Amino acid sequence: MNGVIAHGAYLPHFRLPRRDLGAALGTSAGTGSRSVACYDEDATSMAVEAARVALCGVAVRPGRLYFATSVPPYLDRSNAAAVHAALGLDRAALAVDMAGSPRSAIGALLAAADSPDVTLVVTSDVRIGLPGSGDEREGGDAAAALVFGPGTPQTPVLATAVAHASSTDEFLDRWRVPGQAYSHTWEERFVEHLYRPAAEESFAAALKLAALTPGDIDHLIVCGLSSRSAQQFTRGSGVRPAAVSPTHNNLIGNPGAAQPALLLSDVLDRAEPHQTIALVSLADGATTVVFRTTERCRDRQPAAASLAAQINGPHRIVSYPTFATWRGMLNREPPRRPEPDAPAAPPAHRSAGYKFGFQASRCDACHQVNVPPARICYSCGARDQMTPISLSDVLGTVKTFTVDRLAYTPSPPMIAAVIDFDGGGRFRCEITDSAIDGIRVGTRVRLTFRRLLTTGDGVHNYFWKARPVNAEPRGSS
Amino acid sequence: MSSRGIRDRVAIVGMGCTPFGEHWDKSADDLLIDAAYDASDSAGIDVRDLDAFWLGTYMSGVAGLSLSRPLRLTGKPVTRVENMCATGSEALRAACYAVACGAYDTAMAVGVEKLKDSGFSGLTRHSIPGDGIGGTLGTTTAPANFSLLGPAYAEKYGVAREQLKDVFTRIAWKNHRNGAVNPRAQFRKEVPMETIARSPLVAGDLGIFDCSGVSDGAAAAIVVRAEDAYRYTDKPLYVKAMSVVSGAADGSIDPGYDFTTFPEVVASAQEAYRQAGVTDPQREVGMAEVHDCFTVTELILMEDLGFAERGIAWKQVLDGAFDRDGRLPVNPDGGLKAFGHPVGASGLRMIFEAWLQLRGQAPDSRRITDPAGKLGLTHNLGGGPGECVSFVSLVGTELSG
Numbered sequence: 001m002n003g004v005i006a007h008g009a010y011l012p013h014f015r016l017p018r019r020d021l022g023a024a025l026g027t028s029a030g031t032g033s034r035s036v037a038c039y040d041e042d043a044t045s046m047a048v049e050a051a052r053v054a055l056c057g058v059a060v061r062p063g064r065l066y067f068a069t070s071v072p073p074y075l076d077r078s079n080a081a082a083v084h085a086a087l088g089l090d091r092a093a094l095a096v097d098m099a100g101s102p103r104s105a106i107g108a109l110l111a112a113a114d115s116p117d118v119t120l121v122v123t124s125d126v127r128i129g130l131p132g133s134g135d136e137r138e139g140g141d142a143a144a145a146l147v148f149g150p151g152t153p154q155t156p157v158l159a160t161a162v163a164h165a166s167s168t169d170e171f172l173d174r175w176r177v178p179g180q181a182y183s184h185t186w187e188e189r190f191v192e193h194l195y196r197p198a199a200e201e202s203f204a205a206a207l208k209l210a211a212l213t214p215g216d217i218d219h220l221i222v223c224g225l226s227s228r229s230a231q232q233f234t235r236g237s238g239v240r241p242a243a244v245s246p247t248h249n250n251l252i253g254n255p256g257a258a259q260p261a262l263l264l265s266d267v268l269d270r271a272e273p274h275q276t277i278a279l280v281s282l283a284d285g286a287t288t289v290v291f292r293t294t295e296r297c298r299d300r301q302p303a304a305a306s307l308a309a310q311i312n313g314p315h316r317i318v319s320y321p322t323f324a325t326w327r328g329m330l331n332r333e334p335p336r337r338p339e340p341d342a343p344a345a346p347p348a349h350r351s352a353g354y355k356f357g358f359q360a361s362r363c364d365a366c367h368q369v370n371v372p373p374a375r376i377c378y379s380c381g382a383r384d385q386m387t388p389i390s391l392s393d394v395l396g397t398v399k400t401f402t403v404d405r406l407a408y409t410p411s412p413p414m415i416a417a418v419i420d421f422d423g424g425g426r427f428r429c430e431i432t433d434s435a436i437d438g439i440r441v442g443t444r445v446r447l448t449f450r451r452l453l454t455t456g457d458g459v460h461n462y463f464w465k466a467r468p469v470n471a472e473p474r475g476s477s
Numbered sequence: 478m479s480s481r482g483i484r485d486r487v488a489i490v491g492m493g494c495t496p497f498g499e500h501w502d503k504s505a506d507d508l509l510i511d512a513a514y515d516a517s518d519s520a521g522i523d524v525r526d527l528d529a530f531w532l533g534t535y536m537s538g539v540a541g542l543s544l545s546r547p548l549r550l551t552g553k554p555v556t557r558v559e560n561m562c563a564t565g566s567e568a569l570r571a572a573c574y575a576v577a578c579g580a581y582d583t584a585m586a587v588g589v590e591k592l593k594d595s596g597f598s599g600l601t602r603h604s605i606p607g608d609g610i611g612g613t614l615g616t617t618t619a620p621a622n623f624s625l626l627g628p629a630y631a632e633k634y635g636v637a638r639e640q641l642k643d644v645f646t647r648i649a650w651k652n653h654r655n656g657a658v659n660p661r662a663q664f665r666k667e668v669p670m671e672t673i674a675r676s677p678l679v680a681g682d683l684g685i686f687d688c689s690g691v692s693d694g695a696a697a698a699i700v701v702r703a704e705d706a707y708r709y710t711d712k713p714l715y716v717k718a719m720s721v722v723s724g725a726a727d728g729s730i731d732p733g734y735d736f737t738t739f740p741e742v743v744a745s746a747q748e749a750y751r752q753a754g755v756t757d758p759q760r761e762v763g764m765a766e767v768h769d770c771f772t773v774t775e776l777i778l779m780e781d782l783g784f785a786e787r788g789i790a791w792k793q794v795l796d797g798a799f800d801r802d803g804r805l806p807v808n809p810d811g812g813l814k815a816f817g818h819p820v821g822a823s824g825l826r827m828i829f830e831a832w833l834q835l836r837g838q839a840p841d842s843r844r845i846t847d848p849a850g851k852l853g854l855t856h857n858l859g860g861g862p863g864e865c866v867s868f869v870s871l872v873g874t875e876l877s878g
Contacts (some may be wrong), residue, residue, distance in 0.1 A: 217617045340616060343609030351608040371730055372613065378727040400629050400736050402681035404621035406599055416617045418625065420732045428615045428729045428863075442630065452609070452616065461609040 002113055003294070004159030005060065007265040008053030009307035010046055011252060012037045013359040013433040013471060014318040018137055034253030037141035039128050039326040040432055043069040043077045045462065047124040048086040048449040050143035050258075052292040052393070054120070055087065055307065055379035058155050062147060063117030065095040066108035068158040070123045070257045071183040072099040072452075073460050075178065082462060083122060085356035086449045088390055092303050093117075096391065102225060103283040105257040109146065110289065113161040118149035127259035128276035130182045138227065143440025144307075156296040158268055159277065161289055167198045168285040173226060181328065188228055195229035196236070203237060203278065206288035210276075214238030218275035219267045221245045223259040224282030232269040233280065249312055255272040273297050305473040313473025316435070326411065326422070337363050337408045342455035353388070357449060358464050360425055361386035369425030377391030391447070394412035396421040398443040403436055411452055419445055419466055424438050433467040480720075482499060482752030483577040485876050487716050489698050490709035491520025494829040497694035497817030498663040502603045505537045505695075506593040511697035512822075513548060513587055520699045520709045524548060528581035528701065530555040533588035534567030534821035544587060546611030561859025562770065564588060565696065565824030566868035570698070570719050572700045582705065587697035588826075590819035600820070612866060613729040619681075620688055622861035624681025625773040629736035630777065634788040642682055646673045646770035649686045650837020651800055652808050656815025658843040663690040681814035687772040688817060692817030694827035695836060695873070698832075703876065706773060712836040714828075717871040718752035720745040741867040742781040742858065749869040752781070753852065754877065762805060762871075764834050764852025768858035769812040775799075776852070779807070782856060790861035806845045813824045826870060827855035835874050849873065 022029030067080035080095035112119040129135025152158035308454035361373035363381035401417035415431040447467035493515025531542040541555030565588030656662035676684035704712035728734035769775035779790035789867035799807035810830040831853030
């Protein structure tokens with residue numbers, strides 16, 4: 001069985017304080033905050049960001065990609081293909097969705113653990129609910145990625161899945177018909193009545209397979225959208241209270257399908273060698289996966305930012321009206337500008353290497369970087385002497401910028417900048433995750449994969465934007 | 478290889494220009510008919526007797542049919558041309574070159590645009606199937622693209638951003654002042670500097686009053702061989718130079734570009750001066766109509782066209798050098814700012830002002846003081862900083878010796 005050789009968490013830059021949510025709706029919404037995907041993010045774009053964190057500094061190339069989410073941006077075509085393109089994975093690598101429910105994330109994780117290839121699991125979720133609902137209040141937006149593989153001296157196995165067991169049950173705790181934006185839920189007490197035994201069954205079975213007792217567990221992660229069920233199971237699990245891993249729900253909310261991998265990544269950042277981790281997911285029954293950390297579990301790729309760093313790092317508060325607008329719950333007057341054209345399929349495919357993978361080209365004759373990739377070099381005029389070069393991880397500096405109050409954007413005004421990359425290449429793009437006063441000439445920026453907008457016929461227009469490096473948590477530059 | 482130009486080979490002998498503005502009750506066809514017949518009437522020639530036609534329109538019609546249909550031209554060569562905001566100038570260039578080469582005795586250039594029918598603010602783009610990322614310009618609007626110039630200029634020449642805003646305001650104030658006395662202009666009211674300075678921001682430091690008027694309009698010119706000119710008018714306007722430069726669109730990809738100049742404008746101006754034998758534009762040019770799509774553009778153009786040394790145009794603007802009674806009147810008709818900017822018509826509207834001023838036909842209320850013997854310059858720009866086409870023409874009332 002493959003082990004975890006890399007992992008990464010991605011938290012969007014915004015938080016909605018529950019106090020503000022309650023104030024806006026005239027209700028009591030509790031304390032803390034939930035994480036909020038920016039207007040230009042969706043499950044796919046956040047999955048790309050989490051995978052970039054996981055793959056940062058990792059030498060191995062995944063041969064498979066499993067993408068799990070409860071909110072696939074597309075149906076009838078795979079969203080994993082966009083993630084695959086944005087990561088620049090090999091054409092021969094399989095990329096498939098496991099979509100529709102938080103349960104699918106556990107399926108993706110187990111399939112990756114069983115996979116004969118180096119396999120990237122990305123899980124991502126944007127949790128929304130009707131205004132005033134528990135889903136809106138308690139949900140969160142995030143993504144997380146795990147890479148399973150046999151390990152190499154440079155990229156060792158950090159933890160191995162030693163056992164897993166499931167129980168499956170058919171019941172209506174929550175459901176959403178395709179096309180609907182919000183889920184329906186049944187009464188919490190009924191749900192608790194079913195989840196606790198399901199979790200206990202899978203937990204007992206997995207521990208038996210691994211020849212462990214609850215007291216042997218060093219880190220217990222309990223996931224599930226029914227937080228009362230999760231708490232009840234946790235209390236009765238027999239695991240030492242000190243070994244119970246925090247869910248961070250108070251600060252970031254519950255990110256549904258992303259929660260298992262997110263919290264596993266969090267624990268792997270803290271775990272010591274030769275520790276035992278039990279990951280219990282309560283969804284349509286329950287699954288328990290037992291991991292054992294290896295001698296080299298602290299040898300994590302150094303450049304990636306941990307979940308803890310992201311939770312405690314820079315973020316911005318979003319107001320409830322803005323949050324509601326971003327999630328499509330508040331239909332605002334559009335700008336008096338034509339709606340931007342939808343990407344046409346053939347040109348979008350021709351430029352996929354650039355549009356999705358941010359592949360530019362370097363001139364073999366004069367070594368200047370051409371963005372986008374060009375046949376004729378802007379600098380020396382050499383024709384068809386180009387070598388592809390990926391710039392998606394290269395930092396840049398703002399040469400000049402402007403605030404466009406006329407442009408068509410779901411969240412005006414648009415901030416646009418001219419960016420010069422370290423090592424050459426210039427790129428004009430939108431700035432995201434930044435207030436107007438967060439940008440100056442000279443501001444250091446990093447690219448981030450975003451959804452520019454969704455056109456009237458439902459095409460998600462993905463492309464890269466830039467965001468200030470100082471808006472990111474420490475340890476990520 | 479060499480670009481030789483057509484100095485003094487052709488003359489403009491008739492012009493027409495509709496009022497620019499919100500023509501809710503006129504179609505593009507109506508505006509074309511008005512401008513074409515104004516021009517032919519002023520030359521004393523029947524439109525149907527002209528040999529060839531070039532129609533410039535950015536997005537208000539396709540094909541020569543957009544002109545031959547409303548004018549009911551039969552059996553004539555009619556071609557539609559387009560070069561973004563320099564479209565009107567491109568129509569004139571085609572007509573002049575066609576006559577200069579001897580293919581036709583007479584030709585008409587006409588430009589039209591009907592922008593107000595779209596219901597949108599500002600210019601819109603053609604819809605060409607693409608990958609959805611807007612090319613190297615990205616998805617920003619025209620004012621945002623041009624607003625990149627101000628901060629770069631301020632930084633390079635050590636001008637405070639607030640001081641530069643005063644320069645923008647001074648340019649808008651001047652052009653509105655010129656437009657106020659021009660009956661064809663879209664905006665015919667002076668605007669106080671405080672109103673301009675405090676107008677809501679559109680992009681960067683540019684407010685609403687830093688942007689040209691979105692309008693409808695048409696303008697036309699009739700071109701003949703220079704030696705035939707006096708058959709139509711006793712005051713012909715000779716074409717001294719016409720230059721178009723289309724850039725490599727590398728400003729948005731070349732870290733060497735610094736957003737304080739339009740290299741395409743510099744190149745087209747130098748080429749036009751060379752064609753016309755102009756060695757000192759500040760002395761030899763008596764008036765200029767330049768592409769003030771945004772106030773900051775006019776500032777940059779003063780340096781790119783050689784009307785001011787690098788880094789000091791902002792001071793000369795504040796000193797009034799380019800006012801109607803200044804040392805080199807710029808946009809005496811109000812410019813794009815106050816006259817309005819119906820894209821395909823603007824290049825010909827600029828020539829129309831040179832036609833009126835250099836031939837002494839502008840009314841006393843707005844006549845510039847000393848154009849006699851000097852040249853008129855028109856400058857028309859399409860695109861924006863880093864990616865543009867630039868047109869420069871020079872016209873004069875006298876043949877060179």
